[in-house]
Amino acid sequence: MTDLTALTIAEAREKLRAKEISAVELTDSYIAAIDAANGALNAYVALTPEKAREMAKASDAKYATGNAGALEGIPLGIKDLFGTMDVHTQAASHILDGFKPKYESTVTQNLWDDGAVMLGKLNMDEFAMGSSNETSYYGPTKNPWRAKDSNVDLVPGGSSGGSAAAVAAHICAGATATDTGGSIRQPAAFTGTVGIKPTYGRCSRWGVAAFASSLDQAGPITRDVRDAAIMLKSMASVDAKDTTSVDLPVPDYEAALGGSVKGMKIGIPAEYRMDGMDPEIVALWEQGIAWLKDAGAEIVDISLPNTKYALPAYYIVAPAEASSNLARYDGVKYGLRVPGKDITDMYEQTRAAGFGAEVKRRIMIGTYVLSAGYYDAYYLKAQKVRTLIKRDFENVFADGVDAILTPATPSAAFGIGDQDMKADPVKMYLNDVFTVTVNMAGLPGIAVPAGLSSTGLPLGLQLIGKPFDEETLFKTAGVIEQAAGKFTADKWW
Amino acid sequence: MSVDTATVKRVAKLARIAVTDDEAKNLEGELNTILGFVEQLNEVDVSNVEPMVSVVAVDMKKRVDEVTDGNKAADIVANAPASDENFFQVPKVVE
């Protein structure tokens, strides 16, 4: 038997449709691969093999009767942030100890409705707060990639680090992820995978534990652009249960692939060329520009003047919303309760023990910036800066730019327990410097692998699109993928 | 703007997170680093700029007034650390 876990979603789909393989076989291959890898990678925090086999069996029945869905029999990993009925849903936090919801998030329900198979729940930064997966209560996920001739463990990025690592290590065919400031795109770039954060409002947020409501969006992490298109098509929907989900039909993203970018205008923002930028990243960006130019796209220099304010504004808006969103974790309705001498003490002890350091830090910042006398100076101001950031993009798109090309991250994956970042929270936050503007403006952004660093680690480029124009991103990312090729980690685990 | 330990403790109280003196001291440093970082926003002129309300301009969806949910008290308290006869139990609240 060939290694079925090597197949992309599109390839597995073909073989399933042709009945060359069964969904149960495919699922069993993944379960075996997880058993072999997860001890080393720590990508999954909960496994659901019985459920997976049951779902796979049902998928085989569907294939037999010709009723197969778009993702019929495809084994997926689900980020622990998504509510999954009666299955471990803890946002990788101690405070949600033992929580098994009595509901299914809209996004995962959409996937199951299309026939996908659930392998388990994936590790992540606690409540999606982090860029390295190190804030997880379950310990860090390891990046399947290692530098050339090195056995130093690297972070897979975050917060969707478990998702990215599992996809890169072939222990799921694809994974759900979420992105609040870069949490899909940065880990995708660190692991040589494709990750798309769709336009805000494209995927329902219902049933996904909230971090920062005005920024959170779900999206897929996959091995290639086609798989991302296939998965997003299933994940996205209009949802009456989410007031902020947008009432637009979901296009067939896969159909956009392979189209020409000839004559398309690709913007290169001057402000993303930051002081002291890693020359490898600059070179990668130049390479990307060259590929798109070769494919017939018109490259234009653009300016997004408020770019540098996106990250500071983000570190007001996101913690502020988080401080309120995470107030519900109080030891009353679900999860951890640490007894206290009275109700207030119970709250304080529960939240002190239940939240990790990074989550507490952000709750504290968020509480502070919203507290009496500071609202205008911080939150209101940051929301105004957001308007300016969004306006920057609108101006550029109004000038005819179809998509914007930038690096995805300022560097390749770094080591677990990096001392610099430990000492200064802002250093860690700078990982999101290229991705966060997209969340602030609600735009779609895709990270696509574009090359390897001199040490052999994957590097990614980011494409930013107009609202609800994910099709252009898939098409353009496809061109880069075509030119750059695909990257697979050497198995060491 | 920077915070002192007393402010850190006041904020921790508001956020209902118990902090030890050591933790408060550490948080003071971290919070000041972050607040120092976001200080950059002072450079931006936001006069006559409307705050962002929604990144996508759409009308808010509304429900029709129908009872479509409820009658699942067992599910509601299923994950509760302490419950009795479908009530949540909490340490006694004194008013």
Add this chain to the structure above:
Amino acid sequence: MNALVDTRTTDAKRLIPGATGDWELIIGLEVHAQVTSQSKLFSGSSTQFGAEPNANVSLVDAAMPGMLPVINQECVAQAVRTGLGLKAKINKKSVFDRKNYFYPDLPQGYQISQFQQPIVGEGTVHISVGPDKKGNFEEVEVGIERLHLEQDAGKSMHDQHPTMSYVDLNRSGVALMEIVSKPDMRSSDEAKAYVTKLRQIVRYLGTCDGNMDEGSMRADVNVSVRRPGEGFGTRCEIKNVNSIRFMGQAIEYEARRQIAILEDGGSIDQETRLFDPVKGETRSMRSKEEAHDYRYFPDPDLLPLEFDDAYIEALKADLPELPDEKRLRFLESGLSAYDANVLISEKAIADYFEKVAEGREAKQAANWVINDLLGALNKAGQGIEETPVTPQQLGTILDLIKEGTISGKIAKELFEIVFNEGGDPAKIVEERGMKQVTDTGAIEAAVDEIIAANPEKVEQVKEKPALAGWFVGQVMKSTGGKANPQAVQQLVKSKLGVE
């Protein structure tokens, strides 16, 4: 929020005499009125009162991770209707904010409310205070500051268990309208009249059932005192008063308490207090003393609430007639202020009256509805909704009087029969021989009989013509009340020779 503005001029008759001089009482009210709706403000669970613990709770109400609010359009319409009923400015754009605080009956850790941009702005309520000893009413205008929509909290119960409180979220997420008055009231009577009027308006509109026993309407009362002519004093807020009578008592107590402190040279602490109806006192809620910092910010799960003029106009077009307009119409039809006030007090009473009065004499209809019907219902401990006498039946009784078929006295008896036994009044009159005697011959015989039997009274009538009434009464008595009183009077007078 707007600064407090003093809209009233000091009126000597409302001042409270203290040991060191007069004091003026200042009252502002925040009334929480539960919106009449099937389901909650942001979820599809029921608003029904009295369900089993946590039965009317959805995943949204219990603040499960990832749950999102979706607004109930009927609650929005109800708020707009109420705003129109308060003659208030309707804000075409309003915003839902989160009010952040921790409490076990607040599952989200925040209440969704409206802070800086409420759905309804300034309005006015006209109240009628009185009657005084002379039977006069005084008209007072109370300003409305705003009305906003918000979620109700759940309920904590403290006596089920020695060390635990029990939390039931059935009320969690039910839509409330918080109606904030300006500090325009100057006596407990005014405050009582205001809440009564507010209750009347929302009940007319059908936007709140006004049921204070079930907590559908409750008030936070802001009370302060000052020397006439001075600026506002420090106020205390009495929380969650759930009856109009208690509110009056709480205000009276609180005014005396504050005056006593100030006259002793003390000062008032701005604080939240609770009214204890058993002791008739207010007491400080020390547990809530901790500095509030609600960290309001727009709820990022919700978009701004926006609608256009057409939406407002459509709701306006469907509004029922409001108590003020109804009262005016009743006064124009010749009713007294007292009668009009009683009749409009409940929409159901006004509707009843209007059915009876249609095509009949308004004053007479009012008398019957107020004195006879409401009196009888009151005696029976019943509300207008339970009336055993339909407007048609009462109308028929009035018609029978007008036609001269029965006398007023018989009509009272007839009403009692209909009230207790039911039936068609006309038929009852027929079957039980209650018809008025209009046969002049028979009446004349009765008159003659009385005159003949009382020669000394006949003598006295010559001196005192008013005594003729005694003869009329005797004739009525001898005919069992069935003689036509006009005919009796005429005959008595002509036979006795008095004019």
